[in-house]
Amino acid sequence: MAPKIVRVPLFLVGAVLIFIIGVRIGSNFCEIKQEPYAIDSSLSTATKLNKNLQSIEKKDFKSFSFAYNTTHLWSMRLADDNYYRIARLLPCRTVKYTNGPNQEIMNSCDQSVINEFSVEATLHAQQWLYEHQHPIDCTNKKFAILHSFAWSGFGSTLHQIVWAFGRALAEDRIAIYETPGNWLHGNCKLGTPDCFFRPISNCSIPSKVHGNQTIRMPANTHHWFEPTHPPIFQNQSFNWYRSQLLFYLIRYNPETLAYVQSTVAKYFNPPSVDSHRPYIAVYVRRSDKVRGREMSQSYSLQQYFDLFDTDARLAKITKVYVNSEDQKVFSEFDQLNKNKQGYYKLLSIDATRDVTFPTLISMPVEQRSKIILEFLTDLYIEVNADLHVGTLTSNWCRLVDEMRFVLEYDDDDDGGRILRLKENSASCTS
Missing domain, CATH: 3.40.50.11350 (Rossmann fold)
Incomplete structure (x- = not known):
């Protein structure tokens, strides 16, 4: 199997966290x-x-x-x-x-x-995520356009997208990818993780991006420094919530x-x-x-x-x-x-x-x-x-x-x- 390329560095016993390829990847x-x-x-x-x-x-x-x-x-x-x-x-x-x-x-x-x-719990969480991201009517919804994917390893990039996705949900926004995106891991015209995974949403980018209704959210800068949950998941643990978001995003x-x-x-x-x-x-x-x-x-x-x-x-x-x-x-x-x-x-x-x-x-x-x-x-x-x-x-x-x-x-x-x-x-x- 192919090796997994540079990913978010974590501490081993006594190891020192470093930055790789100049990408801002956070502390773990x-x-x-x-x-x-x-x-x-x-x-x-x-x-x-x-x-x-x-x-x-x-x-x-x-x-x-x-x-x-x-x-x-x-x-x-x-x-x-x-x-x-x-x-x-x-x-x-x-x-x-x-x-x-x-x-x-x-x-x-x-x-x-x-x-x-x-x-x-998994089935209910995945149902909620799917229905939030696939509303019957996309009109008058709040959106977060995820853009600027990290130029880092496959796992690192996905974890940063997960953070941006979680932030969008915490603000009661539907997360959508900017297209064409700059995700270097795919070769389709979308330039987003949708090249390999199920669409993140059935909604498209609104024709007008203005005010608070639709915002742009970079997906290359954070790794859950201050994670926030939408009310429905407020009492869930950090590991459970992050795992649910990741699972939703990478449905083949x-x-x-x-x-x-x-x-x-x-x-x-x-x-x-x-x-x-x-x-x-x-x-x-x-x-x-x-x-x-x-x-x-x-x-x-x-x-x-x-x-x-x-x-x-x-x-x-x-x-x-x-x-x-x-x-x-x-x-x-x-x-x-x-x-x-x-x-x-x-x-x-x-x-x-x-x-x-x-x-x-x-x-x-x-x-x-x-x-x-x-x-x-x-x-x-x-x-x-x-x-x-x-x-x-x-x-x-x-x-x-x-x-x-x-x-x-x-x-x-x-x-x-x-x-x-x-x-x-x-x-x-x-």
């Missing part, structure tokens, strides 16, 4: 109690979707439109027997998110956390989803992620993160595997999806797995490696767009894995973490709820 911190990695158990197969949704009271869905249902559930992976088996085997984990508006501590066995991140459009699924089918045999569950996804971040000293050192693949090997064997998980911008990782896997008597079966896709932000922006537009599709294929695979391991100093790993927050809870056999468990107390906010 990680609190890490063990190693700088996180491991999560995932929700799983879409074949359980209808059954699980039917278990939720009908009144919860009576206002859901057909358009909503057909554009929001592209990656909803609800829990199945494999998920419960894995979740019950792993111990409770505590993760501390720092440097947000408030310090948030998430315990995987805390009922209040479990309730907040429920499937019902049909063309993107078709590319992703065809790529998976090309390299996975059988040709779907569901056919390989349970599996672990491991993302190894190196290159510019180490050269820029955002990471104090380059961690070996062995160090990543040491975090989950015991749990993987306990849960009888043998398949592992390995991804990195560093081609050497795959040679490391061969030796590592040899030492483990071939316990693990490698899953991977053929993709461009050794890409950093400077090399990405120097590429022709068509080539750059292809690499972004490779990124999105990896995102799909990582989000839907049963366990995920990665350095949270990377904006990419935070994208995966946030997507999994949205998808991670569901009813167990006893009517309770289970959180995807984290191997280490390592997490970040910005």
